[in-house]
Amino acid sequence: MVHKDWARCGDCDDSIENYPDVFDTIIIGAGPAGMTAAVYAARRKMKILLICGKVGGQMQWSSDIQNYTGVAQATGPELTKLFFDHVKKVDDDNDHFDLWLREKETVENISSKKDVFFVQTNTKQKFRSRTIVVTTGKIPRLLHIPGEDIAMKGNGLSFCATCDAPLYKDKKMVVIGGGNSAMDVALQLSKFTDDITIMTDLDHLIGEAVLMEKVEQHPAISVKFEVKTNEILLDKKVQVRGVLISEGGGKPHEFKCEGIFEEVGQVPATDFLKGVVKLNDRNEIVVNRRCQTNVPGIFAGGDCTDQAHKQVIVAAGEGAIAALEAHEYLLRQ
Numbered sequence: 001m002v003h004k005d006w007a008r009c010g011d012c013d014d015s016i017e018n019y020p021d022v023f024d025t026i027i028i029g030a031g032p033a034g035m036t037a038a039v040y041a042a043r044r045k046m047k048i049l050l051i052c053g054k055v056g057g058q059m060q061w062s063s064d065i066q067n068y069t070g071v072a073q074a075t076g077p078e079l080t081k082l083f084f085d086h087v088k089k090v091d092d093d094n095d096h097f098d099l100w101l102r103e104k105e106t107v108e109n110i111s112s113k114k115d116v117f118f119v120q121t122n123t124k125q126k127f128r129s130r131t132i133v134v135t136t137g138k139i140p141r142l143l144h145i146p147g148e149d150i151a152m153k154g155n156g157l158s159f160c161a162t163c164d165a166p167l168y169k170d171k172k173m174v175v176i177g178g179g180n181s182a183m184d185v186a187l188q189l190s191k192f193t194d195d196i197t198i199m200t201d202l203d204h205l206i207g208e209a210v211l212m213e214k215v216e217q218h219p220a221i222s223v224k225f226e227v228k229t230n231e232i233l234l235d236k237k238v239q240v241r242g243v244l245i246s247e248g249g250g251k252p253h254e255f256k257c258e259g260i261f262e263e264v265g266q267v268p269a270t271d272f273l274k275g276v277v278k279l280n281d282r283n284e285i286v287v288n289r290r291c292q293t294n295v296p297g298i299f300a301g302g303d304c305t306d307q308a309h310k311q312v313i314v315a316a317g318e319g320a321i322a323a324l325e326a327h328e329y330l331l332r333q
Contacts (some may be wrong), residue, residue, distance in 0.1 A: 019100060025133055028119070035086070050087070058138060105122060131299065137315070176260065183207060186218075230243075242254045271283075273285065
């Protein structure tokens with residue numbers, strides 16, 4: 001029977017009554033690390049809750065993945081589907097595995113008492129577990145300028161070209177950023193419009209030479225260097241009409257556009273872990289080579305950690321390690 005205080009609330013769905021009183025592990029995040037962790041934990045006969053958030057994570061944003069062994073080429077959404085189809089197959093096999101999914105749900109806070117962790121989600125539901133695996137990845141870095149919070153609510157500011165580029169057919173576009181992500185977005189947009197401007201506060205583009213060459217040679221893409229973006233400008237219908245920029249330290253002026261992509265990097269999705277586990281100065285979770293945090297029973301893998309290499313295949317491997325380590329921890333307990 002479900003523990004009423006820690007698995008129900010007044011607005012919760014009834015299906016939660018079938019959940020275990022205490023899970024063996026709760027996996028937070030369903031990018032490549034989280035989905036792999038779920039599969040590996042299931043094969044160790046653990047009782048698992050996978051709190052998905054946005055399925056696929058950063059993998060979902062990629063337009064072209066050619067370095068995942070065994071998959072010669074795929075888009076991010078295609079590879080995400082392969083991963084999640086595998087997870088759902090495990091989820092559906094109730095005769096052999098004990099996996100529960102919470103889709104489109106995120107975690108707000110974690111607390112603990114004795115050997116049990118308490119996890120509360122954004123829907124105010126609360127769950128108990130003996131271990132936790134954090135695989136929340138990264139989220140887009142914001143500029144924190146006027147107009148940004150309004151524009152990003154479906155009003156002309158986007159962060160996922162793979163998802164949103166078709167919405168900007170024949171529109172005048174701005175891509176803010178000067179690295180690989182910005183160049184990749186500009187090239188994706190070029191399939192739908194012939195007026196794209198990359199704006200960067202640097203005096204040169206940085207990243208892969210092949211991308212730079214494609215951008216420099218593309219007739220639809222131009223680049224503005226040493227640009228500071230001061231504000232996102234909106235029209236009377238609260239839609240993007242342009243950006244207020246300063247070039248080379250000059251006076252601010254309006255640059256008209258109909259859509260914007262911000263590509264100024266990502267930050268770890270770890271705000272809910274402050275005061276829970278050790279984070280470094282970049283808010284990454286500090287882990288050892290066994291994906292253990294400084295808190296016994298909490299493990300982490302993927303781009304949210306301080307591991308050096310941020311790749312889909314690396315994240316998947318760390319998800320597997322974290323799940324196996326959680327299982328070993330329970331055996332020792």
